[in-house]
Amino acid sequence: MLSPDQLSQDVLIDSFKKIFPLSSQEREALISRFSERHIKRRGFILQQGDVCKHFTFIVSGCFKMYAIDQAGKEHNMQFAAEGEWISDLASFYSEKPSGVHIEAIEPAVILQIKHDDLLDLYIGYHRFDRHFRVIVETKYIELQNRVLQNISVTAEQRYLNFLDQFPELANRLPNTQIASYLGITPEFLSKIRKVLVHRP
Amino acid sequence: MLSPDQLSQDVLIDSFKKIFPLSSQEREALISRFSERHIKRRGFILQQGDVCKHFTFIVSGCFKMYAIDQAGKEHNMQFAAEGEWISDLASFYSEKPSGVHIEAIEPAVILQIKHDDLLDLYIGYHRFDRHFRVIVETKYIELQNRVLQNISVTAEQRYLNFLDQFPELANRLPNTQIASYLGITPEFLSKIRKVLVHRP
DNA sequence: CCATAACCTTAAAGTAGTTTAAGAGCGTTT
DNA sequence: AAACGCTCTTAAACTACTTTAAGGTTATGG
Numbered sequence: 001m002l003s004p005d006q007l008s009q010d011v012l013i014d015s016f017k018k019i020f021p022l023s024s025q026e027r028e029a030l031i032s033r034f035s036e037r038h039i040k041r042r043g044f045i046l047q048q049g050d051v052c053k054h055f056t057f058i059v060s061g062c063f064k065m066y067a068i069d070q071a072g073k074e075h076n077m078q079f080a081a082e083g084e085w086i087s088d089l090a091s092f093y094s095e096k097p098s099g100v101h102i103e104a105i106e107p108a109v110i111l112q113i114k115h116d117d118l119l120d121l122y123i124g125y126h127r128f129d130r131h132f133r134v135i136v137e138t139k140y141i142e143l144q145n146r147v148l149q150n151i152s153v154t155a156e157q158r159y160l161n162f163l164d165q166f167p168e169l170a171n172r173l174p175n176t177q178i179a180s181y182l183g184i185t186p187e188f189l190s191k192i193r194k195v196l197v198h199r200p
Numbered sequence: 201m202l203s204p205d206q207l208s209q210d211v212l213i214d215s216f217k218k219i220f221p222l223s224s225q226e227r228e229a230l231i232s233r234f235s236e237r238h239i240k241r242r243g244f245i246l247q248q249g250d251v252c253k254h255f256t257f258i259v260s261g262c263f264k265m266y267a268i269d270q271a272g273k274e275h276n277m278q279f280a281a282e283g284e285w286i287s288d289l290a291s292f293y294s295e296k297p298s299g300v301h302i303e304a305i306e307p308a309v310i311l312q313i314k315h316d317d318l319l320d321l322y323i324g325y326h327r328f329d330r331h332f333r334v335i336v337e338t339k340y341i342e343l344q345n346r347v348l349q350n351i352s353v354t355a356e357q358r359y360l361n362f363l364d365q366f367p368e369l370a371n372r373l374p375n376t377q378i379a380s381y382l383g384i385t386p387e388f389l390s391k392i393r394k395v396l397v398h399r400p
Numbered sequence: 401c402c403a404t405a406a407c408c409t410t411a412a413a414g415t416a417g418t419t420t421a422a423g424a425g426c427g428t429t430t
Numbered sequence: 431a432a433a434c435g436c437t438c439t440t441a442a443a444c445t446a447c448t449t450t451a452a453g454g455t456t457a458t459g460g
Contacts, residue, residue: 374406374407374408375407375408376406376407376408386407386408386409387408387409387410387411389408390408390409390410391409391410393408393409394409394410
């Protein structure tokens with residue numbers, strides 16, 4: 001747990017600037033409330049049963065959020081890489097135990113703000129209400145698209161759309177993780193890939 | 201297009217009060233920017249190809265939001281009934297043509313605020329940034345649950361969860377609409393229901 | 401109050417996705 | 431160098447879900 005170094009700060013500030021410019025006062029208020037952490041591959045920043053106490057900004061690396069079913073199987077709800085936010089909002093705002101894990105797929109550097117510090121920020125600098133409104137709206141729109149795909153298209157098309165939407169992630173992730181995200185078995189994804197090679 | 205009548209106003213204000221209290225000034229600013237409309241069954245408040253120009257609060261009645269695929273089939277992305285908000289956020293904020301329809305399943309009374317009036321409201325009364333942040337966060341959490349179900353459980357379990365989560369809606373909606381929401385055919389839902397009757 | 405469109409169900413045949421099992425390739429750990 | 435775990439693939443048998451078609455029932459709009 002360190003104060004953010006200059007490089008990490010820049011990545012965070014840049015991401016905010018894409019939504020609205022910040023005054024130097026706002027920037028200072030923002031940075032001073034975040035702390036930096038380095039996470040190993042397979043390290044957790046949230047485990048099922050714990051309360052999600054931080055909102056996390058990813059400076060580098062990649063995470064998955066997943067739930068485990070009664071049969072012990074993992075189901076990937078989302079991936080998040082550098083420049084993105086990740087948190088279990090349901091647990092974060094309700095302060096109740098989370099139903100999901102958030103785990104590093106690659107070694108990562110993150111910036112975290114605690115629940116109470118974020119609420120402080122909202123109260124002291126109302127501009128941040130807007131920033132986080134826009135962040136959540138963006139994520140909501142993404143999710144809505146995903147729901148539509150899940151109920152309307154085949155696994156093959158979902159896979160193609162995934163490649164199209166996240167070409168970079170598709171290279172970094174093992175296919176087992178992608179299958180879990182798509183809601184199919186790794187075996188079936190393998191079958192799909194085979195068909196696609198012979199009919200591109 | 202009328203000014204909101206007293207009853208509709210009360211429903212709207214009550215919904216805001218659940219998040220944070222409003223000053224009488226804020227209440228006035230809010231109400232004065234909404235207009236009331238009465239929508240017939242099967243009436244549209246948004247059609248694919250049009251820009252979504254309003255954020256809609258439902259005073260009474262029920263809507264579905266759906267997309268139509270290449271084969272001409274409808275896929276229900278969400279239902280919304282009295283006390284809830286509905287809008288195609290992607291189109292609303294980007295001001296680009298929408299990919300979805302929003303249609304009344306029952307005759308409805310709604311309150312609508314225009315895009316620019318909402319932005320005005322955000323600027324003049326920053327409290328509303330927070331209100332709408334919370335509204336979207338709530339919807340996001342709901343969607344995230346739905347994604348998890350879509351990738352992890354069978355259609356039967358999804359149906360049972362739907363009955364559990366929206367018992368009231370389940371009574372009001374025809375099964376064809378529910379099937380479309382669950383991502384299955386009406387025929388298969390019928391099969392599931394038959395099995396459930398013989399094994400409750 | 402009649403016509404028609406929307407809704408629900410059944411069943412048979414077909415397709416999409418899972419399960420189980422087995423083996424091969426690769427990178428890490430001991 | 432051996433042993434291990436993780437990933438990817440193949441294939442056969444199985445289950446979940448769709449398609450097509452048909453018939454009966456209920457709403458509702460004209």
